[in-house]
Amino acid sequence: MAEATLLVFDGANLIPDDLPIVGGDGPIDKVFVQGMLLAAFDDTDEEACFAPCAQMPAGYAGTGTLKATLHLRFASEITVTDEAVFDVSVEAVTPGDALDLDAGRSFDSVNSGEVDPPGTAGYMVELVITLTNKDSVAAGDHVVFHIRRDCDAAADTATGDVYLESIRIHEDS
Numbered sequence: 001m002a003e004a005t006l007l008v009f010d011g012a013n014l015i016p017d018d019l020p021i022v023g024g025d026g027p028i029d030k031v032f033v034q035g036m037l038l039a040a041f042d043d044t045d046e047e048a049c050f051a052p053c054a055q056m057p058a059g060y061a062g063t064g065t066l067k068a069t070l071h072l073r074f075a076s077e078i079t080v081t082d083e084a085v086f087d088v089s090v091e092a093v094t095p096g097d098a099l100d101l102d103a104g105r106s107f108d109s110v111n112s113g114e115v116d117p118p119g120t121a122g123y124m125v126e127l128v129i130t131l132t133n134k135d136s137v138a139a140g141d142h143v144v145f146h147i148r149r150d151c152d153a154a155a156d157t158a159t160g161d162v163y164l165e166s167i168r169i170h171e172d173s
Contacts, residue, residue, distance in 0.1 A: 006060055007143075007169040009051040012037035014147070014164065017048035021089070021105055021146060031163065033122075038073070038163040041084075041149035043156075048148035051167055056092070060139040064173035066131040068111075068145065071168070073124050076160035077117040085156040087112050088129050089146040092137035107146055108135035114155050124165065131169075145169065 016027030028049045029040045041047050068088045077084075087110040093099055099106055113129035137143055145167065150156060 002173050003170055004059065004173070005168055005170045006057050007054050009054075009145070009167045011039045011163070011165045013052055014039045014049040015052060017050055017146065017148070019105070020048060021107060022046065022048065022148060025148060031161075033073070033163060036165070038165055040075070040161045040163055041151075042161060043151055043159050046148060046151055048146060049164075051145040051147070053142055053144050056137055056139055056141045056143050058139050060137075060171060061173065062138055064171040066134050066137070066169070066171050068129045068131055069168045069170065070115075070127040070129070070147070071124055071165040072115060072127060073163040073165060074117045074121055074158065074160060075163060076121050077158045077162075078119055078121055079158075080116055080119045082158040083114040083116055083155050084158040084162050085112060085114050085150040085153040086127060086129065087148045087150050088131065090131055090134045090137060091144045091146070092135040092141040093143075094138065094141050106135070109133040112150065117158055121160075
């Protein structure tokens with residue numbers, strides 16, 4: 001199975017969600033860890049962010065499986081039986097669409113995934129979330145990805161902050 005990386009977003013460039021698109025969410029905090037600026041998701045308050053708007057590359061075929069890989073670190077969690085739950089939503093806008101982005105947003109339904117802590121705080125883990133709900137994104141569309149920790153989900157039992165280092169959008173064919 002071939003995999004093509006389409007977009008990569010650094011955690012330092014993520015934009016705190018102060019709208020919020022999910023009622024009751026708050027914006028993420030940014031923290032420096034060993035000289036790197038990371039997005040920090042709390043374990044008790046629902047927090048979210050946006051990746052900067054990007055144009056879906058011309059090489060995106062739309063025939064494979066679109067996925068988001070979140071590169072995460074747990075600040076203090078070392079109990080591997082716990083999990084953290086993350087949601088990724090996609091908004092795709094084709095230039096010329098009749099969509100007033102000044103008046104509101106148009107994200108598709110959430111795509112969710114769960115990740116186990118690595119057993120040692122600070123070790124990186126990857127969470128791959130299949131973007132089944134992807135707002136009919138096509139090559140050339142302007143896309144925004146919304147990321148949130150769903151800490152009130154029953155499966156989210158991990159304690160402490162989870163840091164998001166980067167997000168990679170890729171397609172498997």
